[in-house]
Structure formats: C-alpha cells, structure tokens
Amino acid sequence: MVYPVRNKDDLDQQLILAEDKLVVIDFYADWCGPCKIIAPKLDELAHEYSDRVVVLKVNVDENEDITVEYNVNSMPTFVFIKGGNVLELFVGCNSDKLAKLMEKHAGVYTDEAADVKAVHIDGECIVDLTAESSESDNDNNNVNEVSAHDENAVLEH
Secondary structure, eight states: OOOEEOOOHHHHHHHHTEEEETTEEEEEOOOOOHHHHHHHHHHHHHTTTTTTTEEEETTTTTOOOHHHTTTOOSSEEEEEEETTEEEEEEEOOOHHHHHHHHHHHOOOOGGGGGGOOOEEOOOOOEOOOOOOGGGGGGHHHHHHHHHOTTTTEEEOO
C-alpha cells in the first residue's frame, strides 16, 4: 500500500507505525514527468513487499518542510529509512534500481534462494545450507547477498 503523507505530523506518525519495517519515502510533484513514469512500478513494489515495506508519498509542493528536512532537490527522490535511520537516498526513475534497493534494505530474498543447498564461487563452497539449516530465512538472505554480489556464484539446488 502507498500512503499519501498530509503533513510533518502525519509523516512522524507513519514512521512510528512502521516499527521495524523498511520505509520508502517517495518525494514527488504532480507536474513531474519521471515521477509519473515510476509511480506504477512503485505501486507494484509496495504491494509485492507489503509485509516488509511501508511506502509513503510526499508531495514536495504541499510539504516544503519535509522536503527541506530530507534535503530533497530533485524528483523523484526516494529515501530509505529503517528504525528511524536514513539508510540510502536514490534520485531518478530507474525502476530496476528502485526494486534492487527495496530488496537490499528490506531483507527480501527471492524464491530462487528458498531451495538452495549450497553456494559455490570458483569451485569453492562458501555457504552450505544442507539438512537442518536449510529452512532458515537468514541463510536464504545470505544466499541472495552472495549471489547478487558475485557473478561467479553458482547456486546448488
């Protein structure tokens, strides 16, 4: 779900309600072409990751105080927050990068990692998920971290 922020107090309340979920604040303007282009992808990602991510939309023309607080100068700007801390800021309408940043900061792992037994890089087994540990979400997240950052990683199913 994408929630339109009305004012600073509303934003503060939404950040509290998000608890330990990743919060993505989308700073946009009604007149911004790139904002309109990426909006459908943001809606799709918000729905897909609704159990881990809260998406808030801030209209820069109606909320100048919030825009200044987060030092937003261009649109669209996406601010990634978790536990009250700003993790990253992304400017632009690259939907692939937006999706990757959501996955990175929300701890989302792909279905591909769900049945992996081991990860090999250059023939060496660096992650072994056999037997009792294979059901762990942390192990699956580790698989995705390794496979996403090393093109030589081979997943053994």
